[in-house]
Amino acid sequence: MSTLDSKIPHGPIADKWTDYKNHIDVVNPANKRLIDVIVVGSGLAGASASASLAEMGYNVKTFCFQDSPRRAHSIAAQGGINAAKNYQNDGDSTFRLFYDTVKGGDYRAREANVYRLAEVSASIIDQCVAQGVPFAREYGGLLDNRSFGGVLVSRTFYAKGQTGQQLLLGAYSAMSRQINKGKVTMLNRHEMLDLVLVDGKARGIIARNLVTGELERHGAHAVVLASGGYGNVFYLSTNAMGSNVTAAWRAHRRGAYFANPCYTQIHPTCIPRSGDYQSKLTLMSESLRNDGRIWVPKHLKDVEAIRSGKMKPTQLKEEDRDYYLERRYPAFGNLVPRDVASRAAKERCDAGYGVNKTGEAVYLDFSAAIMRYGKEKAHTSHIHNATDAQIRELGEKVIEAKYGNLFQMYEKITDDNPYKTPMMIYPAVHYTMGGLWVDYNLMTTIPGCYATGESNFSEHGANRLGASALMQGLADGYFVLPYTIGDYLASDIRTGKISTDSKEFEEAESEVRNRLEALINNKGTKSVDHFHKRLGKVMWDKAGMARNAQGLQEAMDEIRQIREEFYKDVFVPGSVNEFNPELEKATRVADFLELGELFAKDALDRNESCGGHFREESQTEEGEALRDDVNYAFVSAWEWTGDPRTSNLHKEELKFENIELKQRSYK
Amino acid sequence: MNLTLKIWRQKGPSAKGEMKTYQVSEISGDMSFLEMMDVLNEQIITKGEEPVAFDHDCREGICGMCSMYINGEPHGPDRGVTTCQLHMRKFKDGDTIHIEPWRANAFPVIKDLAVDRSAFDRIIQAGGYVSVNTSGNSQDANAIPIPKENADLAFDAATCIGCGACVASCKNASAMLFVSAKVSQLSLLPQGQVEAKDRVLNMINQMDEEGFGNCTNTGACAIECPKGISLDNIARMNREYLSASISK
Incomplete structure (x- = not known):
């Protein structure tokens, strides 16, 4: 075990970033033209980094596996983006955003990184508005805000339930401008299948052209991974079907340490699963918890009546409902952080109070908000003596203006009208806080290989607060990486073009080719999905919302077993040299089968509960997560050894100099 | 429900394409159209044949990647949805469904139902x-x-x-x-x-x-x-x- 150097600058936390920027090396504009940077991924982190690096003068090559960079999964983020603007005059500040994020992450994030994130957050909003991102506005023409879980201020900027889409299109358009100038070369339908190291430095990638199947070598002075999270290791998640760990995992196998793989966010408000054929789960934005109240019936007889269809939820009297979040957490109520809300839903459902046929659903009810808004609207419209029906109608319009697209999505999927009957929701895998270990510069343990956005581990600790993923992706890409990468590239101005004819590129390419051909030539009997579904079930049952030592040990063995069977019996149709979606899936699932085992190993090793990582052995009397700061106030960074089971653990001690470590409470 | 699918199959951009007929059974109304396609592909793969290639990613109607022309309408018969949010409850047992790629000179076919929208x-x-x-x-x-x-x-x-x-x-x-x-x-x-x-x-x-x-x-x-x-x-x-x- 060694200690990792996180390269946190000295000095008071509020000055670190400014001082640091003032003292790092910069590359002069003429020399930037001599330097190539590869960016893998075109979501918020990748597109913003590509645009910013190209504006500065670097030659950028950007890769995405989708048919257009605009489709990266950041597009699906719904609720909003946090920024410490204090437009609402409710006492928000950089320090408060920093504090909320560290506390929300259950004190497992690096203070200096989080402070920097909070510091640059306000600039993100300025930048996006300048780009023409149509955020929601009030009648006076100024920007509107709403509130998210785990905080007591309104600092979330939004564009209906499509904030991710609008921010991504902003970054995509900034990048498109650079593509037009020839400063960014965009490679759509390309997937990175390996990282190439020359003399110990990241110097390029092997990518597969997904249309022709050809393998391509791309050289660069630095490689930025902005390839997203690995929630699809659970098979069912709110991630896009194509979201995968391959780029990050291949870098891990080349020497980048993988940090805190077990920190997974299970989002409390998703549409419950309906059958075995299900391919993905759909999120209902956390913003809905601003106006929706979560409940289950108080009495089991009412649960029975609802499940059997004898009673409708709207018929159940107020006093027979258990608004369990408001009951357990009066201070934060329905707006507790995601990990807390998810576990509370699981607790009620495990106790038998789940309201659908599978017993895995709770209600998210808007009727109180509809009536409240309706009354307000009637008042401002000078409608006196409005009937309940009129008030309800007016209220539904207000709700529609706020969440229309989410309500429509819910109705299309479930065939239920959420304006008239409460939504049914249940937790689902949504985001992974773990990822490649990076230092303060966002560089992994491989020199010249950077990781940004969800693909790194740094800002969210063991639980991410709502509306912070968009903030981090854009902060990394617009404002952090473009500076820190210069410090590294300053020593590369005399290097010249990176040749792809070297033996390192040749070896990496032939390794990838062998891997692909082995999959095609395997000629087994079972589809890739067959193995992926089995992996997902083990992950959900034994490494999901609640984990224990025995289950995790079993998970490690079972995943290993599935991996062995995969290589014996998988059938991948078609050939390597063609458009072959099944082959793409196969390479991704092969990597998930390795990551899954490391994930369980990490969860087993961390014998404490923190944020989204809940070990049944470590809980308070009331069933809340119980941290063990004496033994576990560190980042686990795993080094690849050739087998996930024998991975080496390296620790980065977490020092809290500005925030006092204490047990989280939202009561 | 049981359905007959007539699907455009085309090996590559310059290959000649044709409509091929497939049968799927036990389709639930709660499935999305793409989940129905997953069932079909699983069936095809089990026979050792090549599945139908189609574009899709987020499956929640926002990425814009799915693109099927279903019974003469892009994204099928429902309004205000993409194919991934089209649910099978919009169809009836015994229906025949025609599935084609987007057709436009500016969107050449890559394979089967996937087209190039660059x-x-x-x-x-x-x-x-x-x-x-x-x-x-x-x-x-x-x-x-x-x-x-x-x-x-x-x-x-x-x-x-x-x-x-x-x-x-x-x-x-x-x-x-x-x-x-x-x-x-x-x-x-x-x-x-x-x-x-x-x-x-x-x-x-x-x-x-x-x-x-x-x-x-x-x-x-x-x-x-x-x-x-x-x-x-x-x-x-x-x-x-x-x-x-x-x-x-």
């Missing part, structure tokens, strides 16, 4: 942005108030997901709804005003170069658009184009 990216690259560099100290976001009505209209236009249903539905394979959505969004906001004239000229020029057809105001695009992008945007773009053409 023409849309090139149109955006021609001017679908505000030319502002990343700085972090651009003016405060609240420095320019924007009337809520304009902000909302700009947002409505900006919700376009770039799926290409407008092109697929159009008898002329015109991309006017797509292009006008971006032109409208930026021309409705003060940030987009500065370059408004160059933008509309450059984007329309690129649209023509890509081989999209003309607009004859039929309006099929707005009906089939999964995001409800309004035809008003085309009118707004025509006005912008006319004014730019005269003054430039």
Whole structure:
């Protein structure tokens, strides 16, 4: 075990970033033209980094596996983006955003990184508005805000339930401008299948052209991974079907340490699963918890009546409902952080109070908000003596203006009208806080290989607060990486073009080719999905919302077993040299089968509960997560050894100099 | 329910394609159309044959990647949804469903139901942005108030997901709804005003170069658009184009 150097600058936390920027090396504009940077991924982190690096003068090559960079999964983020603007005059500040994020992450994030994130957050909003991102506005023409879980201020900027889409299109358009100038070369339908190291430095990638199947070598002075999270290791998640760990995992196998793989966010408000054929789960934005109240019936007889269809939820009297979040957490109520809300839903459902046929659903009810808004609207419209029906109608319009697209999505999927009957929701895998270990510069343990956005581990600790993923992706890409990468590239101005004819590129390419051909030539009997579904079930049952030592040990063995069977019996149709979606899936699932085992190993090793990582052995009397700061106030960074089971653990001690470590409470 | 599927199969961009017939059974009404396609593909793979290639990613109606022409309509018979949000409860037991790729010269077929829509990216690259560099100290976001009505209209236009249903539905394979959505969004906001004239000229020029057809105001695009992008945007773009053409 060694200690990792996180390269946190000295000095008071509020000055670190400014001082640091003032003292790092910069590359002069003429020399930037001599330097190539590869960016893998075109979501918020990748597109913003590509645009910013190209504006500065670097030659950028950007890769995405989708048919257009605009489709990266950041597009699906719904609720909003946090920024410490204090437009609402409710006492928000950089320090408060920093504090909320560290506390929300259950004190497992690096203070200096989080402070920097909070510091640059306000600039993100300025930048996006300048780009023409149509955020929601009030009648006076100024920007509107709403509130998210785990905080007591309104600092979330939004564009209906499509904030991710609008921010991504902003970054995509900034990048498109650079593509037009020839400063960014965009490679759509390309997937990175390996990282190439020359003399110990990241110097390029092997990518597969997904249309022709050809393998391509791309050289660069630095490689930025902005390839997203690995929630699809659970098979069912709110991630896009194509979201995968391959780029990050291949870098891990080349020497980048993988940090805190077990920190997974299970989002409390998703549409419950309906059958075995299900391919993905759909999120209902956390913003809905601003106006929706979560409940289950108080009495089991009412649960029975609802499940059997004898009673409708709207018929159940107020006093027979258990608004369990408001009951357990009066201070934060329905707006507790995601990990807390998810576990509370699981607790009620495990106790038998789940309201659908599978017993895995709770209600998210808007009727109180509809009536409240309706009354307000009637008042401002000078409608006196409005009937309940009129008030309800007016209220539904207000709700529609706020969440229309989410309500429509819910109705299309479930065939239920959420304006008239409460939504049914249940937790689902949504985001992974773990990822490649990076230092303060966002560089992994491989020199010249950077990781940004969800693909790194740094800002969210063991639980991410709502509306912070968009903030981090854009902060990394617009404002952090473009500076820190210069410090590294300053020593590369005399290097010249990176040749792809070297033996390192040749070896990496032939390794990838062998891997692909082995999959095609395997000629087994079972589809890739067959193995992926089995992996997902083990992950959900034994490494999901609640984990224990025995289950995790079993998970490690079972995943290993599935991996062995995969290589014996998988059938991948078609050939390597063609458009072959099944082959793409196969390479991704092969990597998930390795990551899954490391994930369980990490969860087993961390014998404490923190944020989204809940070990049944470590809980308070009331069933809340119980941290063990004496033994576990560190980042686990795993080094690849050739087998996930024998991975080496390296620790980065977490020092809290500005925030006092204490047990989280939202009561 | 049991269904008969007639699906366009085409090995590659220059290969000859044909409709092939498949049967699927025990399809639940709660499945999405793509989950029904997953069932079919699993069935095909089990037989050791090549599954039907189709584009898809987020499966929640926002990435714009799925693109099937179902029974003569892009994204199928339901309104306001993409194929991934189309649910099988819209069909009946015993139905025959025809599934084809988007058909337009500017969207060549890659394989089966997957087409190349990079023409849309090139149109955006021609001017679908505000030319502002990343700085972090651009003016405060609240420095320019924007009337809520304009902000909302700009947002409505900006919700376009770039799926290409407008092109697929159009008898002329015109991309006017797509292009006008971006032109409208930026021309409705003060940030987009500065370059408004160059933008509309450059984007329309690129649209023509890509081989999209003309607009004859039929309006099929707005009906089939999964995001409800309004035809008003085309009118707004025509006005912008006319004014730019005269003054430039």
